[in-house]
Amino acid sequence: MYVLGVYDINVKRVAKVKKIFSRYMFWMQNSTFEGNLTKVQLRELQRELNSVVNPNEDHIIFYVIRNEDVVTKTIIGERHSEPSNIL
Amino acid sequence: MYVLGVYDINVKRVAKVKKIFSRYMFWMQNSTFEGNLTKVQLRELQRELNSVVNPNEDHIIFYVIRNEDVVTKTIIGERHSEPSNIL
Numbered sequence: 001m002y003v004l005g006v007y008d009i010n011v012k013r014v015a016k017v018k019k020i021f022s023r024y025m026f027w028m029q030n031s032t033f034e035g036n037l038t039k040v041q042l043r044e045l046q047r048e049l050n051s052v053v054n055p056n057e058d059h060i061i062f063y064v065i066r067n068e069d070v071v072t073k074t075i076i077g078e079r080h081s082e083p084s085n086i087l
Numbered sequence: 088m089y090v091l092g093v094y095d096i097n098v099k100r101v102a103k104v105k106k107i108f109s110r111y112m113f114w115m116q117n118s119t120f121e122g123n124l125t126k127v128q129l130r131e132l133q134r135e136l137n138s139v140v141n142p143n144e145d146h147i148i149f150y151v152i153r154n155e156d157v158v159t160k161t162i163i164g165e166r167h168s169e170p171s172n173i174l
Contacts, residue, residue: 004150006093008117029146030095031118049163059116059164063091063150070153076136077146 002068003042005033007060013052017060020048036068089155090129092120094147100139104147107135123155 005025009017021027024045025035037045042064049060065071092112096104108114111132112122124132129151136147152158 004091006116006119008119028148029093032093032095032148046161046163053164055164057164060162061115061119062161062163064159064161065152066157070157072151074133074149074151075147076133076149077140077142077144 001037001039001042002065002071003035003037004063004065005045005060006063007031008058009060010054010057013054013058016052017049017058020045020052088124088126088129089152089158090122090124091150091152092132092147093150094118095145096147097141097144100141100145103139104136104145107132107139 003025005021007014007017007021008031018027021033024037024041025033028034042062046062053060090112092108094101094104094108095118105114108120111124111128112120115121129149133149140147
């Protein structure tokens with residue numbers, strides 16, 4: 001499955017959330033990861049995230065798309081560099 | 088077409104970008120809009136955004152999906168309120 005993960009996380013927890021995401025998916029830009037995951041991997045990722053986030057302050061949306069072929073991606077602006085320093 | 092727009096915009100321009108997005112799509116969370124757009128609407132939205140963003144500092148990704156039926160959405164955390172005050 002092709003998965004997009006977008007998050008809005010309190011700054012206190014954002015480094016932890018990024019670290020978890022980056023073990024499963026690719027960083028695309030600030031607040032956005034994407035990747036191909038199995039159902040089991042997605043469940044595991046969500047389990048890990050649930051153990052870190054505060055549901056009153058944080059919000060994550062997963063868009064799970066049956067396959068990548070139905071998605072076209074267009075970008076405005078230059079590619080920012082990976083936030084490797086904060087992982 | 089079902090469109091997701093996620094952006095990483097310098098704070099100086101973010102209010103303008105949100106205002107443009109909100110005329111075409113629905114606000115989902117900080118940095119994320121979604122909606123059903125025609126090709127013409129998407130082109131018009133991108134044209135407006137291009138006139139505002141600085142490509143060296145800003146970055147927007149559009150995921151264009153053939154139809155909404157192939158997308159499943161799951162959410163972690165509570166729904167934040169609409170940022171109506173900044174529009």
